[in-house]
Amino acid sequence: MEYRNDLEGEGSQYEKDYSPTPPPPPHESSVDTIPPLKPNNWLWQSIVATIVCCLPFGIVGIIFAVKVDSLYFKGQYAESERVAQKAKMWTILAFGVGLIYIIFWAIMAYTGHFEEYMQNILERGASGYNF
């Protein structure tokens, strides 16, 4: 009878009468809880972004991946989960920016400005066809 009152309105009235100190919320007792699964740190995805999109955003993703792991193994699970979201965001951002750059390049290639643009690049001393 005493144990069913957690979820029911009538039961809480019952609890007030008989147990003056309510039990602590379950998620605050961190000692005995089983640790949650390690959040996905998007490590290999951000490596792909770094290689393919050639922009610093992929590296930011990897740095957040490092943070996810170190926070998780320190036991700060909620914080780790939060940083994992950031890792995800930066990795997707890296892919997005890379995609926009490729589209920009394609437009440059198919409009008349491409030749002079290339000339510009070569005059500034960048070598060859690098990515």
Added chain:
Amino acid sequence: MRKGVKIGIGVVVTVLLAAALYIFYTFDPEAQPLFPKCPFLLATGFECPGCGSQRAIHSLLHFDIGAALRYNAFMVLALPYIFLGIWLEYFGGKKRFSSIEKFFFGRWSAVVVLIVIFLFWIVRNLV
């Protein structure tokens, strides 16, 4: 519904990947001006950790591993690691071989990857 979306994404990714592989097999990024160049290289004159990936992919598709390593050694060495990650995450490797995941994607993996990338970045611009 969710499964349908997942299959749809898988199909789109596969088609795009196949198209990209076909383009990289057919055209040589060294000779064709159509391939995008690295904005970091254009801006600074230094190579970034991803520079040379397109030429390396082209070389790899023609089984010229030596040339691929010269263009971008990091990418060539990272490929197996990436494939391992894909397999673990999407093809059920994680459930069956959790020890492999613990070893390759465990506590220090991200730190090691970060250090390797920065070392490669510095060394390739010095040599």
